[in-house]
Structure formats: structure tokens, C-alpha cells
Amino acid sequence: MVTIRDVAKESGFSSTTVSIVLNNAPLARYIPETTKKKIERVAKKLGYRPNLFARSLRSKRTHTVGVMVFDMTDPYCTLILRGIENSLYQSSYLPILTDVHNERSRFERYLEMLLDRRVEALIVLANWLFVNIDVLADLEKSSIPTVLIGRSLQTDFASSITVDNEMGSRLAVEHLHSLGHRKIAFIRGPKTLADRAPRWKGIRAFAKANGMTLDDRLVVDLPESRDPTSSFEAGYKLTEELIKRKRPFTALMAFDDMTAFGAIRALAKAGLRVPENCSVVGFDDVAASSLYTPPLTTVRQPMEAMGAAAASIVVDGIKTVLEKREASAVHRKMAPELAVRESTRSLL
Incomplete structure (x- = not known):
């Protein structure tokens, strides 16, 4: 194992100077740049690797x-x-x-x-x-x-x-509105999830500003769950429930992409094609969104x-x-x- 003494011997500088340079100690700023570069070249040539454990004990880092x-x-x-x-x-x-x-x-x-x-x-x-x-x-x-x-x-x-969850949900509902959709179903997030409130606020603000009516009978909530993939199953079941309510809707806005995937599956089972019979929008833009059938329109979080x-x-x-x-x-x-x-x- 190559030590600081080996680097000092090869470079012609003292062990103290080599140690200051290789450990980037505060005193290193007083050492000439030419000296630093020579020491670093020799250290690299010899294959010197610092003992990070020992260094962390000294520096407490x-x-x-x-x-x-x-x-x-x-x-x-x-x-x-x-x-x-x-x-x-x-x-x-x-x-x-x-x-x-x-x-x-x-x-x-x-x-x-x-x-x-x-x-x-x-x-x-x-x-x-x-x-x-x-x-x-x-x-x-x-x-x-x-x-x-x-x-x-x-x-x-x-x-x-x-x-910006409020901005994201507004982008989604604005997109659906621009396509002529007025009867929109919404699957909101779990009541205790922090993202739920600003997203719903963005939807309500857009609806109010554009004279769009939000039908309470077309609004459902995801249940609480510790399993992040459970929103697929929940999206499926909640979309089935929306269909059973016999309230027509031409678009569905899901709380996240996994929920949207479940909704698309439920719509397909009911004989409703996406987007021909119902448009669907998600939120997140997880990796599978662009690969799904059909590829999902969604709000992309950076x-x-x-x-x-x-x-x-x-x-x-x-x-x-x-x-x-x-x-x-x-x-x-x-x-x-x-x-x-x-x-x-x-x-x-």
C-alpha cells in the first residue's frame, strides 16, 4: 500500500507538505501551485489512495x-x-x-x-x-x-x-376543458395526503374562473394505504363505482398515474375505449406512463x-x-x- 512517505520520497518534498496537499488542509493555500501539481502527479503515478477512515477520524467528517x-x-x-x-x-x-x-x-x-x-x-x-x-x-x-x-x-x-401541485392540476383540467370536456370525473388523493388540497384547489379555481360546474357525484377519493401500488386497484374500483352511478362523463382526471392506469383498465372492462369514449389524465409522469396503452397524458413532475x-x-x-x-x-x-x-x- 502506497503511503504519504512514499509520495514524499518520490516527489522530493517533506511528508508534512505532501500530507497538507493531499488532504487539502487549510495550509494548502500557502503552498505554490507548481508544488501541488507535482505532488498530485506523483501520487497518481504511484497509485496513492487516501485512508478515508483515518481522514474522517481526524477531520470528524x-x-x-x-x-x-x-x-x-x-x-x-x-x-x-x-x-x-x-x-x-x-x-x-x-x-x-x-x-x-x-x-x-x-x-x-x-x-x-x-x-x-x-x-x-x-x-x-x-x-x-x-x-x-x-x-x-x-x-x-x-x-x-x-x-x-x-x-x-x-x-x-x-x-x-x-x-407546484395547484399549477399542475390546473394545467390538467385546462387541457381537458380546451378539448371541449365539461363532464369530468375526478379521483382525488387520500384525505390526509398533503398534495390533495392544493391539487383540488387548482381544479376549483379553474372551474370558477371559466364557469365550469363540478359535479359532486363525479368526485371520489382514494382510500388511505401504505402500498404505493394500491392506487392502481383503487383507481380500478373507484372508476367502476363512477360508471355504476350512471352519471355520464367524457373525461377522468386521476390523482396520479397509477390511479389513471387502474381507471383505464376499468373503462376497458366496461367497454369504454380511451380516448374515444373517455379521456384520461394522470399526474407524476412515472416511467410507465409513456409505455402504457394508450400512452398517458399526464402532469410531469420534474x-x-x-x-x-x-x-x-x-x-x-x-x-x-x-x-x-x-x-x-x-x-x-x-x-x-x-x-x-x-x-x-x-x-x-
Whole structure:
């Protein structure tokens, strides 16, 4: 194993100088650039690799970021994780990934384990089941930069990345309205889910501004569930229920893409073709949306960008802590966009 002494001997500089350069210590700024480059060239030539464990003991740093996901099987997570991983990689931080299985006790235990391993920051793909002020209060005491994705607690210590849900739902209903649809069925999210209220607010605001009547008998709610794929089955059953109510509708707006997939299946079983007999719109733009039959029109959340933004915020937060500057939470709301595909058609 190549040591600092080996690099010092080969480069002709003292072990102290080599150590300062290779560890990028504060005194490195006083060492000439030519000296630094020679030392780095020799280290690379000899195949020197720093002992990261020893370095972390000296510097009290781990260059790790805890990433907590509420359910790894949720297709919503995939692109967000890609964005997090790419951004942390570019900043030379190692993500430690945990899947809490939608269990509060598992979340609390993993949080304790991550803190014991001295992660320098935390990113939480949040949902309504476990993220609350009481649980995250421990993070505030630890001075660990924290970002929640998908949920904003509007606290002073936890930053957040969310999508503009109100804008997204407005884009979807505006699209259906522009195609001539007036009798629209809605499958809303579970009552305790934070995204539900702003999405419904966006729909109601558009309806009011455009004189569109919302029929209460064409509005149903997804049940609470810990299984992210259960919305497919729920979408199927709720669409069957809407059909049985004998209230005609020419379009259906689903809370998310999985719900939309279930709705399309139920419509097909009832002999209703999409989009010929009923247009369907989803929300999220998960990977399967463009591959489904028909390809789903949906509101696209910028999921990879959301993950990258969260990673960028925690990296900046770590720098703030190291420089002993006062940190402030960042709350960023990102704009969605409508992905128009083949599940919607014009009545005009």
C-alpha cells in the first residue's frame, strides 16, 4: 500500500507538505501551485489512495449523506433518486440509502442509525405517514442540513423541494376543458395526503374562473394505504363505482398515474375505449406512463431535477456548517409541465 512517505520520497518534498496537499488542509493555500501539481502527479503515478477512515477520524467528517425513502417500490422515487445520486456523485459525497417501508418505527430507527454513523446531511423523500415536526426535531439539535422532497413543513431548519401541485392540476383540467370536456370525473388523493388540497384547489379555481360546474357525484377519493401500488386497484374500483352511478362523463382526471392506469383498465372492462369514449389524465409522469396503452397524458413532475436540487441544497448546507455561518432553510417550489400523449382527445 502506497503511503504519504512514499509520495514524499518520490516527489522530493517533506511528508508534512505532501500530507497538507493531499488532504487539502487549510495550509494548502500557502503552498505554490507548481508544488501541488507535482505532488498530485506523483501520487497518481504511484497509485496513492487516501485512508478515508483515518481522514474522517481526524477531520470528524464522513462525506456521507443519508437518503431516506418511504417506499422503494413506489415508481415516483426512481427518477428522484437518480437526481440525488448524480448530484452527490459530482460533489464527492456518498449516499447511504434506507427504505423505511412506510413504517414510523423503522423511520425512527434508521434515523438514529444514520446519525450514529455521522452522516453530514439528510434527504428525506417524505410522505404523510411519518414526517412530522416531532420526529424531525432531533435533526435540528444535531445541526444536520435536511431537505424534504415532496413535503414542506415550513420550518427554520428543514429545507424542502416540492412541485407546484395547484399549477399542475390546473394545467390538467385546462387541457381537458380546451378539448371541449365539461363532464369530468375526478379521483382525488387520500384525505390526509398533503398534495390533495392544493391539487383540488387548482381544479376549483379553474372551474370558477371559466364557469365550469363540478359535479359532486363525479368526485371520489382514494382510500388511505401504505402500498404505493394500491392506487392502481383503487383507481380500478373507484372508476367502476363512477360508471355504476350512471352519471355520464367524457373525461377522468386521476390523482396520479397509477390511479389513471387502474381507471383505464376499468373503462376497458366496461367497454369504454380511451380516448374515444373517455379521456384520461394522470399526474407524476412515472416511467410507465409513456409505455402504457394508450400512452398517458399526464402532469410531469420534474423528479430528477427535484432530486438534484435537494442534493445541491444539502451540499451547500454542509459548507455553511463547516464555515460556521448561520444557516437558513430553503423552500423551493418547482413548476410541473403537461405531457400530452394519446389518452386524451378533442370533442370539438
